[in-house]
Amino acid sequence: MSTMTASGLRPIRRSDQEWEIPRQGDMRVPAVLFATAELIEAMEDKVFEQAANVATLPGIIGASFAMPDAHWGYGFPIGGVAAFDPDEGGIISMGGVGFDISCGVRTLLTGVSADDIMARQKELADALLRHIPAGLGSTGAITLDPAEMDAMLAGGARWAVARGWGEAADLERTEERGCMADARSEFVSAKAKERQKREMGTLGSGNHYLEVQRVAEVLDPAAAEVYGLHLGDAVVTIHCGSRGLGHQIGTEALREMVATADRYGIRVPDRELACAPVHSEAGRHYLGAMRAAINCALANRQIITHLTREVFATVLPAARLDQLYDVSHNTCKVEEHEVDGRPRNLYVHRKGATRAFGPGHPDVPEALRSAGQPVLIGGTMGTASYVLRGTTEGMGKAFGSACHGAGRALSRRAAGKRWYGRQIIDQLAAEGIMVRSHSSRGIAEEAPGAYKDVTAVVDAADAAGLARKVVRLRPMICIKG
Amino acid sequence: MVERHRDRDDRGWEHFEHGADVGIRGFGPTVEIAFEQAALALVAVVADPETVRPETAVEFACRAPDTEILLVDWLNILVYEMATRGMLFGAFDVRIRGTRLYATARGERVDVARHAPMVEVKGATFTALRVAKDDGRWVAQCVVDV
Numbered sequence: 215m216s217t218m219t220a221s222g223l224r225p226i227r228r229s230d231q232e233w234e235i236p237r238q239g240d241m242r243v244p245a246v247l248f249a250t251a252e253l254i255e256a257m258e259d260k261v262f263e264q265a266a267n268v269a270t271l272p273g274i275i276g277a278s279f280a281m282p283d284a285h286w287g288y289g290f291p292i293g294g295v296a297a298f299d300p301d302e303g304g305i306i307s308m309g310g311v312g313f314d315i316s317c318g319v320r321t322l323l324t325g326v327s328a329d330d331i332m333a334r335q336k337e338l339a340d341a342l343l344r345h346i347p348a349g350l351g352s353t354g355a356i357t358l359d360p361a362e363m364d365a366m367l368a369g370g371a372r373w374a375v376a377r378g379w380g381e382a383a384d385l386e387r388t389e390e391r392g393c394m395a396d397a398r399s400e401f402v403s404a405k406a407k408e409r410q411k412r413e414m415g416t417l418g419s420g421n422h423y424l425e426v427q428r429v430a431e432v433l434d435p436a437a438a439e440v441y442g443l444h445l446g447d448a449v450v451t452i453h454c455g456s457r458g459l460g461h462q463i464g465t466e467a468l469r470e471m472v473a474t475a476d477r478y479g480i481r482v483p484d485r486e487l488a489c490a491p492v493h494s495e496a497g498r499h500y501l502g503a504m505r506a507a508i509n510c511a512l513a514n515r516q517i518i519t520h521l522t523r524e525v526f527a528t529v530l531p532a533a534r535l536d537q538l539y540d541v542s543h544n545t546c547k548v549e550e551h552e553v554d555g556r557p558r559n560l561y562v563h564r565k566g567a568t569r570a571f572g573p574g575h576p577d578v579p580e581a582l583r584s585a586g587q588p589v590l591i592g593g594t595m596g597t598a599s600y601v602l603r604g605t606t607e608g609m610g611k612a613f614g615s616a617c618h619g620a621g622r623a624l625s626r627r628a629a630g631k632r633w634y635g636r637q638i639i640d641q642l643a644a645e646g647i648m649v650r651s652h653s654s655r656g657i658a659e660e661a662p663g664a665y666k667d668v669t670a671v672v673d674a675a676d677a678a679g680l681a682r683k684v685v686r687l688r689p690m691i692c693i694k695g
Numbered sequence: 696m697v698e699r700h701r702d703r704d705d706r707g708w709e710h711f712e713h714g715a716d717v718g719i720r721g722f723g724p725t726v727e728i729a730f731e732q733a734a735l736a737l738v739a740v741v742a743d744p745e746t747v748r749p750e751t752a753v754e755f756a757c758r759a760p761d762t763e764i765l766l767v768d769w770l771n772i773l774v775y776e777m778a779t780r781g782m783l784f785g786a787f788d789v790r791i792r793g794t795r796l797y798a799t800a801r802g803e804r805v806d807v808a809r810h811a812p813m814v815e816v817k818g819a820t821f822t823a824l825r826v827a828k829d830d831g832r833w834v835a836q837c838v839v840d841v
Contacts, residue, residue, distance in 0.1 A: 258714070286714040288820050288840070313817040313840045350741060350812035351781055351805040408779050419815045420841050421715075458778050461840075465771050465818035472821065473760070485821045622715045626814070626841065655813040 223262040225254060231282075231678035235262060240483070241269040247280040248612070248678040253670060256623075260286040261293075267483045268296050272491070273304025275553055275560055279612040281567050282674035283621035283666065288312070288468075289486030292566035295615040297551065299560055300492035305480065306501055307489035308471055310563030311546050313464035315504055316511030317422075317455030318542035319568075319590035320388075321601065322519060324448045324526070325534040328428035331448045331690050332646070334529055338426065339648045339691045341525045346424060346518060347416040348695045349652035354415035356517070363407050366414070367399035370509030371540075374516035379415075384519065386579050388512060388540040389569065397509050398502025402459070403466055406503075409458030410510060415517035419653070421619075421660060422454040422695035423592075424522065427599060427687040434684045437603045440585040441538055443685050450535065451599060451687070452518050453592045454695065455544065456511035463507050467500045492561055501546070508545060515540055538601075539579075539588040543568045543618040551613050562613050570604035570616040570681040578604070589681045591672055592619045595649055595692040596642050596662030600672045602681035616681035620668035629664035630655060638662075642692075651694035660694060700735065700744075705832070708736035711823075713838045718823055719770075720836035726762065726826065729833035730769055731787040734800070737770050737819070738784055740839060741777075742810040747785025749801030758795045762826045766835050769796055770819035774839075778815070781805055814841045 225233035225247050233254055235245040245265035247254065261284045268290055269278035275297045284293030289309025298304030324331075331338065347354050358366060366373045371392030374380055385392035417424060429447040432438045443449070456463075471488035474496045475481075482488060490496035519537065526533040546563045553560075571578050571587040578587045589602035597620075608614055624632070635654030638661050642649050651657050669686075676683050701707030706728050711718035717740050721732025738744045755772050759765035769789075777783060784802035791797075805812060822838040 288822055288838075292715070313820075349807075350815045351807065353781075405775060409775065419813075461817035462775065465774075468818075468821065469764070469767070469771075472764070485824075625712045625714060626717055627710055627712055652807060653811065653813050655811065659813065 223266050225262060231674055235266050241266055243269050243274050243277045245269050245280065246277040247284065248674065248680060249282045250670070250674045253282050253674055256666065257284060258286045261291045264289065264291040265294065267487055268294060270483055271305055271307065271487065271489060272480060273298040273300065273302040275299050279615065281615065281617040283617040283619055283671045285621045287565060289484055290563065290565040293617065293621065294565045295563065295567045295612050297560040297562045297613050298492065299558060304492050304561055305489040306492050306497045306546055306561055307487060307563065308464055308467040308500060309486045309488070310565050311504060312544040312565050313461050314455040314544055315460035315464060315507035316542040317544045318511060318515065318540060319592055320452045320515045320519060320540040321538040321590050322450040322522070322535045323442050323538055324450060326448050326530060326532055327446050328448045328690060330530065331426055335648055335691060338525070338529050339650050341529050342424060342522070342691065342693050343650040345525045346521050346693060348693055350419050352416050353412040356414045357412050358414060363411070364399040366513050367402060367506035367509050368397055369393055370512035371516040374513045379517045379520035384516065384537045387537040389542060392512055394505045394508040396502065397505035399506050401499050401502040402463060402506050406459045406462035409462045413457040414514060415521060416457060417454050417518065417695040418457055419656060419695040423595065424518065424693040425451045425689045426691040427451055427689050429685050430598070430688040431686040433686065434603070434682060437585040437684045440582060441588060441601065441684060443601065449538070449687065450522055451590065451592070452515055454514060454518065456507040457514060459510045460507040463503045470496060504546060508542065511542060512540065539590060541568055541588070541590050549613065560613070564615055566618050567615045568618045569614060570608050571614045572604045572606040572609045589616050591617060591668065593668035594620055594662040594665045595660065595689055595694065596647065598668055599687040600668065601684045601687065602672065602675065603684050604681055605679055607679040608681055611680060617671050617675045620665040620671055622664060623666045624664040626659040629659045629661050633658040633661045647689050647692060649692045649694065657694055706732055708732040708739070710736060710739070713823065716838050716840050718836060718838045720834060722832055722834045724832065726833045726835070727789045727791050729835035730766060730789045730791070733766065733770065733835040734773055734784070734787045737773060737816065737839060740816055740841060741814065742783055742812045744785045746810055747783045748803045749786045750803040752799050752801050755798045755800065756796065760794065763824050765794060765796055766826050767819045767821060767824060767837060769798070770837070770839065773800065774816050774818055783810055816841055
């Protein structure tokens with residue numbers, strides 16, 4: 215399917231944490247990978263092939279980037295970042311965003327200590343599982359009629375807060391201030407809306423979760439202070455996306471772009487790189503629908519935030535859940551970046567990569583601006599998650615982007631064969647981590663051992679200067695979707 | 696979860712490895728049976744198809760430019776219908792005429808206690824997509840995003 219063979223695409227080491235696949239064949243720019251030698255060794259050849267394939271796309275600027283957690287995705291590698299200039303024929307690609315549009319992470323401070331949580335651990339875990347719809351077939355208490363669906367797709371988290379699910383202060387601490395501009399609900403199909411009608415405020419399944427975590431280590435005290443994180447604090451982290459609506463938009467866009475890439479004379483080395491020029495009807499159509507899906511994800515995480523607050527208000531009324539930040543890791547956004555000394559508006563695709571804007575950037579909330587944007591990295595339910603901060607250096611390295619998580623080391627199939635859900639639950643309980651899920655098999659597939667070492671990934675991002683570590687978080691309660 | 700199934704020598708389904716996701720493969724003596732078996736493999740990502748009772752029949756039709764895209768469209772119809780109807784399907788009857796597919800799927804509403812569903816399928820993809828006749832046997836496969 216590809217014009218490139220993996221054998222010719224071994225990355226060449228440029229520095230301790232930077233590797234390059236030089237321009238060759240149809241590549242318009244080189245591919246640059248940020249990783250240690252160990253992480254590069256562990257990557258499938260498919261990652262190199264996909265990073266090189268992305269480099270062939272029209273209008274790509276600088277390089278095709280892969281983050282330290284890169285793995286084999288659809289067209290783009292997961293952990294892939296690429297920016298396109300529409301005035302140079304730049305494209306938008308569904309594969310550069312993914313099926314779970316605007317999947318992301320939101321972290322809430324709690325104002326209580328990890329010890330306070332541990333004293334009520336079981337009660338809190340049970341209440342969270344009961345109150346927050348999770349797992350396959352779960353539906354929320356909210357059903358949207360067509361007018362509310364359109365209002366949600368236009369308004370995102372702002373819509374949710376206006377309906378009483380959250381606080382105005384949450385919006386200041388959300389990317390795009392809670393509402394992605396230029397969303398076009400009329401470009402979202404009736405099927406996508408139907409799929410979402412009863413899924414607002416649901417966690418979903420697979421690798422999605424809600425965790426109550428302990429600040430286990432402070433690695434950058436100054437930034438941690440700005441973020442309001444102290445050793446021994448408890449925080450809540452929510453990981454989920456745009457649910458059925460995003461999945462359906464992704465499915466339809468892939469099908470459409472496979473058919474239209476030819477029409478626009480774009481030759482792609484892999485069908486899943488199907489794309490359309492930003493300045494085209496198909497491109498505008500996908501952009502409008504994708505932005506509506508971003509709003510759906512922001513609204514969804516906002517409603518789950520509200521449900522979480524309701525649980526805490528009952529079980530642990532002393533807690534006050536103020537939002538630290540909300541960041542998406544499957545998006546395409548228009549951003550101004552300096553290229554060759556001049557500012558340019560680029561369409562930055564981040565597929566399984568987190569935006570990581572540095573200190574002083576106007577898009578970082580004012581209260582956090584001196585430290586840089588919080589970069590929220592999900593780990594596994596048995597190990598750790600991290601909060602990093604964006605850097606000035608990273609802005610020039612990969613358009614202000616960093617890794618997004620641990621990345622799988624074992625397939626679901628292999629993990630399901632190796633572990634039983636009960637065994638994982640008992641093992642983690644012995645380590646003080648309470649796991650709750652409606653699916654035992656789902657837990658086996660998400661076993662900590664099925665993932666790469668998140669610390670190695672985060673260390674590589676830190677060493678490469680993409681983002682700096684601020685705190686390490688350790689789970690106490692994990693609600694798995 | 697059953698991850699490989701053969702009810703007769705000439706037909707069956709299986710899952711294959713793909714990073715974070717799952718590959719599904721159906722095979723049989725005709726392209727229709729390969730599509731039916733691929734559908735069972737899709738359901739088996741979510742739950743054991745043998746636990747699904749064929750209580751309700753739903754009819755579908757779709758059309759695609761080629762047989763491979765027809766497989767993706769067929770699987771995506773099932774993903775959509777299972778999600779919006781809150782159902783699982785456990786039996787399929789597929790007819791293909793040129794580039795058109797007509798199908799009946801039988802199943803029931805999801806029962807979390809009895810079906811023990813594991814994971815939602817987000818969509819069928821073009822990765823490892825293949826519909827072909829190998830040594831007299833039809834194979835229909837692709838990777839699904841979960």
